[in-house]
Amino acid sequence: MQLLDNLDAALRELDAQHLRRRRRTAESPCAPHVRVDGRDMLAFCSNDYLGLTAHPAIVAALAEGAARYGAGSGASHLISGHSHAHAQLEERLAGMLAPHLEQPRALYFCTGYMANLAVLGALGGRDADIFSEALNHASLIDGARLSRARVQVYPHADLDALADMLAASRAQTRLIVSDGVFSMDGDIAPLRDLLALAERHGAWLVVDDAHGFGVLGEHGRGVLEHAGLRSPHLVLMGTLGKAAGVAGAFVAAHATVIDWLVNRARPYIFSTAAAPAQAHALMASLDLIEGPEGRRRRARLQALAQQLQARLSLRQWRHQSTPTAIQPIVLGANAHALRAAAGLESQGLWVPAIRPPTVPPGTARLRVTLSASHIPADVDRLATALNQLDEACHA
Numbered sequence: 508m509q510l511l512d513n514l515d516a517a518l519r520e521l522d523a524q525h526l527r528r529r530r531r532t533a534e535s536p537c538a539p540h541v542r543v544d545g546r547d548m549l550a551f552c553s554n555d556y557l558g559l560t561a562h563p564a565i566v567a568a569l570a571e572g573a574a575r576y577g578a579g580s581g582a583s584h585l586i587s588g589h590s591h592a593h594a595q596l597e598e599r600l601a602g603m604l605a606p607h608l609e610q611p612r613a614l615y616f617c618t619g620y621m622a623n624l625a626v627l628g629a630l631g632g633r634d635a636d637i638f639s640e641a642l643n644h645a646s647l648i649d650g651a652r653l654s655r656a657r658v659q660v661y662p663h664a665d666l667d668a669l670a671d672m673l674a675a676s677r678a679q680t681r682l683i684v685s686d687g688v689f690s691m692d693g694d695i696a697p698l699r700d701l702l703a704l705a706e707r708h709g710a711w712l713v714v715d716d717a718h719g720f721g722v723l724g725e726h727g728r729g730v731l732e733h734a735g736l737r738s739p740h741l742v743l744m745g746t747l748g749k750a751a752g753v754a755g756a757f758v759a760a761h762a763t764v765i766d767w768l769v770n771r772a773r774p775y776i777f778s779t780a781a782a783p784a785q786a787h788a789l790m791a792s793l794d795l796i797e798g799p800e801g802r803r804r805r806a807r808l809q810a811l812a813q814q815l816q817a818r819l820s821l822r823q824w825r826h827q828s829t830p831t832a833i834q835p836i837v838l839g840a841n842a843h844a845l846r847a848a849a850g851l852e853s854q855g856l857w858v859p860a861i862r863p864p865t866v867p868p869g870t871a872r873l874r875v876t877l878s879a880s881h882i883p884a885d886v887d888r889l890a891t892a893l894n895q896l897d898e899a900c901h902a
Contacts, residue, residue, distance in 0.1 A: 548855055570784075576592055584775065600759055607736055617778055622774075636657050637658045641662050699735075721749070753788050812830070815890055844873060
């Protein structure tokens with residue numbers, strides 16, 4: 508059939524560009540030591556930054572939530588799916604972020620992707636201007652496109668370029684949109700300066716804190732706490748399936764913003780609510796994140812990142828040292844990244860090759876992600892393997 512032939516040809520073209528993707532099947536819980544496709548591996552690829560996905564307290568809370576509320580919600584939030592567990596979680600998240608937002612409320616979503624589509628769609632529109640960071644996550648890019656707003660992309664962390672774009676804008680509604688921690692680079696956005704520009708130009712600052720929430724800040728509140736920010740101009744999206752270890756996402760902002768989303772955010776209005784059991788489990792997760800154990804796990808994660816940075820001695824490849832759990836090794840060509848990932852896999856190490864369109868052309872990389880569940884011996888094993896592969900490439 509011609510339709511299938513066309514797709515087969517397109518897939519062969521992906522093969523030629525070293526861009527075809529295939530799934531792996533994990534046969535054990537998310538953890539540093541996992542069984543994948545029938546093989547035991549040491550993994551440096553999950554976003555379980557605090558090692559909470561299999562924490563006994565969270566697992567028990569999930570089971571308790573399922574026993575109390577059932578397996579699903581049964582409807583969207585605005586019909587009958589908004590449970591007591593959802594309401595409790597949203598109240599807890601709003602209180603957690605109260606030091607950084609004025610009159611805060613929070614809204615729980617099924618995924619971070621849906622949350623970003625919802626925020627940009629509801630706050631944007633044909634009469635709005637969106638100023639989007641060049642390295643933003645795909646969900647922000649898609650949300651900006653679907654919002655029907657005019658979209659301008661400013662170069663990575665280029666505040667001067669952004670200031671010029673804002674000064675030239677005549678839109679009544681303006682949104683500066685940025686990742687908090689950039690998912691493929693691990694660096695942190697210049698949020699203080701972005702907020703100053705937002706306040707100067709009467710714009711919203713929409714921050715995607717998928718990779719900072721739980722990890723950064725004394726209490727794990729993420730990039731807003733890390734940067735010491737507070738403003739009614741802030742709209743924060745945070746995911747709860749990464750450092751928090753469960754699933755879903757939230758948007759936190761001024762109460763008026765949240766009311767607007769409830770009434771105008773189509774991904775929220777027309778989606779079945781996430782299982783209440785997940786929201787119930789997340790209450791246990793937030794207890795851990797904000798408590799002494801969360802502080803210990805964040806400190807351990809920082810120590811592991813510093814250990815990796817100290818142990819790497821790369822000559823051919825480029826390691827981007829960051830203050831976060833994301834430690835990329837940039838190789839450049841797609842084929843080189845695939846060969847490096849295969850070389851690590853041959854030694855029982857699972858570190859995926861990241862290629863375009865996830866990263867810009869010519870910047871294919873190994874995305875090393877650390878977890879508080881790793882131990883120093885795990886990091887030493889990875890660093891030794893990376894140094895040896897880099898040396899072999901250099902020779």
